[in-house]
Amino acid sequence: MPLVKDFFIGISNNTFLNKLAKSIGPTLGANRVVAGNTMDQLIDTIQKLNDKGITVTVDKLGEFVENEGEAILAKHEILEVMYAINNHNVDAHMSVKLSQLGSEFDLELAYRNLREILLKANEFGNMHINIDTEKYDSLSDITQTVDRLKGEFKNVGTVIQAYLYKADDLVDKYPELRLRMVKGAYKEKEDIAYQTKEDIDRNYIHLIEKRLNNAEHVTSIATHDDKIINHVKQYVKDHNIERDQFEFQMLYGFRSELAEEIANEGYNFCVYVPYGDDWFSYFMRRLAERPQNLNLAFKEFVTPESLKKTGFVAGALVGFGVVAGLVTKFARK
Numbered sequence: 001m002p003l004v005k006d007f008f009i010g011i012s013n014n015t016f017l018n019k020l021a022k023s024i025g026p027t028l029g030a031n032r033v034v035a036g037n038t039m040d041q042l043i044d045t046i047q048k049l050n051d052k053g054i055t056v057t058v059d060k061l062g063e064f065v066e067n068e069g070e071a072i073l074a075k076h077e078i079l080e081v082m083y084a085i086n087n088h089n090v091d092a093h094m095s096v097k098l099s100q101l102g103s104e105f106d107l108e109l110a111y112r113n114l115r116e117i118l119l120k121a122n123e124f125g126n127m128h129i130n131i132d133t134e135k136y137d138s139l140s141d142i143t144q145t146v147d148r149l150k151g152e153f154k155n156v157g158t159v160i161q162a163y164l165y166k167a168d169d170l171v172d173k174y175p176e177l178r179l180r181m182v183k184g185a186y187k188e189k190e191d192i193a194y195q196t197k198e199d200i201d202r203n204y205i206h207l208i209e210k211r212l213n214n215a216e217h218v219t220s221i222a223t224h225d226d227k228i229i230n231h232v233k234q235y236v237k238d239h240n241i242e243r244d245q246f247e248f249q250m251l252y253g254f255r256s257e258l259a260e261e262i263a264n265e266g267y268n269f270c271v272y273v274p275y276g277d278d279w280f281s282y283f284m285r286r287l288a289e290r291p292q293n294l295n296l297a298f299k300e301f302v303t304p305e306s307l308k309k310t311g312f313v314a315g316a317l318v319g320f321g322v323v324a325g326l327v328t329k330f331a332r333k
């Protein structure tokens with residue numbers, strides 16, 4: 001369904017809709033996959049997951065940073081979450097985006113912001129800081145920054161997007177880093193990325209196996225795909241790979257029962273918990289991956305109160321949803 005994917009990825013990058021959505025806070029079903037917009041809500045969510053034996057990586061949402069002031073504010077907000085994690089003694093670390101720290105207009109500023117975050121993380125018991133990967137245009141900024149920081153810090157890691165042809169080289173390049181393995185969430189051209197689910201899944205499995213055999217640090221296998229998860233379970237068993245060498249990860253609010261089941265089987269499990277007002281772009285990417293996630297929005301939308309609360313954005317989004325539904329139907333034919 002490439003049309004549906006293009007559509008949601010397209011609106012995820014719309015600055016106007018992102019700003020508008022920010023002004024009303026997580027809603028339209030996003031509140032089921034975003035852990036609120038107050039620190040109390042976030043800590044409560046982390047505590048509940050920890051109680052189930054699940055660790056957390058927190059994403060303080062925010063991608064559309066346009067000037068130095070906004071990038072510095074984003075850094076302070078990330079530090080604030082780190083202080084709260086430390087003060088409440090919950091089991092969590094951070095996932096950050098370089099773009100949120102200013103890399104789109106000043107890579108040096110983003111590097112300085114990230115270094116400050118890593119210095120504080122060292123004080124907080126070497127809290128892990130993961131640099132999420134974003135669209136392909138930003139990949140060389142991320143690898144350059146990782147290369148500058150990895151000698152100084154042992155608690156920095158990043159993400160491998162299996163749809164990229166380059167992913168193989170990156171897995172070889174960073175055996176000593178904690179790496180998260182994902183399929184890839186953005187829309188990339190065919191000269192740089194695999195396009196079909198079959199090709200992406202095949203490369204994803206190949207990269208996970210290669211990584212598990214060569215890694216000198218933890219590998220996070222981040223997927224909701226039970227076929228891949230079952231494959232990995234069998235692979236580690238057949239190859240005597242210890243459970244402390246890897247963990248499974250899922251996004252907050254998706255396949256929670258399966259997540260708990262896997263944690264109960266004794267595997268390390270980490271949930272990626274987004275938090276804050278900047279929910280729109282994150283949520284649209286989830287719809288791009290799986291248009292069935294629109295169920296979340298429709299469930300939320302049935303009450304007249306929610307329409308009053310969300311006003312224009314809700315109307316616009318449901319309008320988009322209907323169009324997307326029609327496109328999906330059309331694309332299936």
Ligand SMILES: Cc1cc2nc3c(=O)[nH]c(=O)nc-3n(C[C@H](O)[C@H](O)[C@H](O)COP(=O)(O)OP(=O)(O)OC[C@H]3O[C@@H](n4cnc5c(N)ncnc54)[C@H](O)[C@@H]3O)c2cc1C
Pocket residue numbers: 131132133134159161180182183184185186222223224225226249250251254255271272289290
């Ligand atoms: C923890 C985490 C961190 C991530 N970080 C990044 C990042 O830094 N950069 C990046 O580009 N991407 C990131 N992603 C997104 C990732 O790249 C994929 O876009 C996303 O995970 C969807 O792919 P999938 O592996 O879950 O499988 P998909 O190919 O989307 O789904 C495969 C199959 O799994 C099942 N399934 C999936 N979701 C559900 C569901 N909700 N309910 C029931 N069945 C379901 C279905 O059978 C489906 O056919 C991250 C994902 C996770 C989980």
